[in-house]
Amino acid sequence: MPKFSVRGVWQKWRESYPKDGSKADDAITVFTGVPTIYTRLLQGYEIMDPDIQVASASAAKQLRLMMCGSSALPYPVLKQWEAVTGHRLLERYGMTEFVMALSNPLHGNRKGGTVGKPLPRVEVKIIAEDGCEVSSKGVGELCVRSPSLFKEYWRRPEVTKESFLDGGFFMTGDTVTVDEDGYYVILGRSNADIMKVGGFKLSALEIEAVLLEHEAVSECCVLGLPDKAYGEIVCAIIVPHEDAKRRAERELRPAVSLEELQNWSKEKLAPYKIPTKLFLWDTLPRNAMGKVNKKELKRLLEERTT
Missing domain, CATH: 3.30.300.30 (ANL, C-terminal domain)
Incomplete structure (x- = not known):
């Protein structure tokens, strides 16, 4: 699709999985979006005719996986989307500097309001304002070390130096905490949220x-x-x-x-x-x-x- 369209997305899903129970050769199987996209899709769903709603919800249920990222997914949106489509959105966390670092499980408990746990070979720690590492249930800036971590910002050596801790951990600028099950909760950008x-x-x-x-x-x-x-x-x-x-x-x-x-x-x-x-x-x-x-x-x- 050339750009996001609420009507277009629902239509693509209905075309992928028609009401007769068949499946199109080019059927959509995976969908990922930011929270605003899911909010808009729900708003579009609510104003559909009842028969179109049934066909749309049935088609959406056939997708293999639906993911959400880029910013925090409001819990009411998570629950409403699950009620409509049967999908509990897979939330995860990443940045351009290291791609993906944390994720809820593909198979297992996907906890709303969290971005899951570190992926294999990803190391994380939480650093307080005073520069000290905090306990697992403390609040501070998330720092990441990963095989996929970038080397440096192009021609910006001072910014690169300011972005790393000793030991090669990258300072993400996101404030986090960890819940009782070890799932990470993004509280927001340290300088904005x-x-x-x-x-x-x-x-x-x-x-x-x-x-x-x-x-x-x-x-x-x-x-x-x-x-x-x-x-x-x-x-x-x-x-x-x-x-x-x-x-x-x-x-x-x-x-x-x-x-x-x-x-x-x-x-x-x-x-x-x-x-x-x-x-x-x-x-x-x-x-x-x-x-x-x-x-x-x-x-x-x-x-x-x-």
């Missing part, structure tokens, strides 16, 4: 995953805004579901208010993680890989608030 609020280090990705459970929220982005008292405050930018927008327009109110969101969040988030600022937008700026461009988002926020 980790907020410092009143002495607490918070993961924007963790808060985003919770907010996506709200019935009115289609997409969201959480980031820290400068604050004199707390250093940063938690700000949420939300794209409401279309039905929530229509209902709000009829009732002459916002699709979701800050007070409503805060009350809803009390049973799901610690008090210091609850957003104190809320913006409702129609879309979120994204890069070519489908990730929310938080740098651009902050710039747009500054424009709208000045």
Whole structure:
């Protein structure tokens, strides 16, 4: 396909596995995408006619494997996709500098909200801000050493030097922790997704995953805004579901208010993680890989608030 198309992807799957139970010679067997792609596919599925929904879900179930990467997959999206297609998305973690390093198992327990464990011959460790290695359940920057690790950045010796620890471990710039089963959890980019609020280090990705459970929220982005008292405050930018927008327009109110969101969040988030600022937008700026461009988002926020 020349570019991603919600309708086109579902159609390709239906053509691969027709309703008569046959299989096309060029049938799609493996699919991989970023979280935004799966969100868009689910939105497209929800507006299909019932008979097309049945055919689409049945066709999707026939694929051998579906994977997700590039950024954290919200747990509600994981569960909804599994309910529709029967596929529990295989989440894994990699970078251009070393290809794949961590992965949930092809056969075995794929834990939502994690990127699995180190692949064979891949070594990892977690380094705190003070440069010391932290315990398995600590929080810090993920560092990787692997046979597939790159040698250097082209003609950038200083950047190369700054990117490696003694012993050949590459500093990924991603903040992680490890759960009780040894599965790695990506908390976000250290310079973009980790907020410092009143002495607490918070993961924007963790808060985003919770907010996506709200019935009115289609997409969201959480980031820290400068604050004199707390250093940063938690700000949420939300794209409401279309039905929530229509209902709000009829009732002459916002699709979701800050007070409503805060009350809803009390049973799901610690008090210091609850957003104190809320913006409702129609879309979120994204890069070519489908990730929310938080740098651009902050710039747009500054424009709208000045």
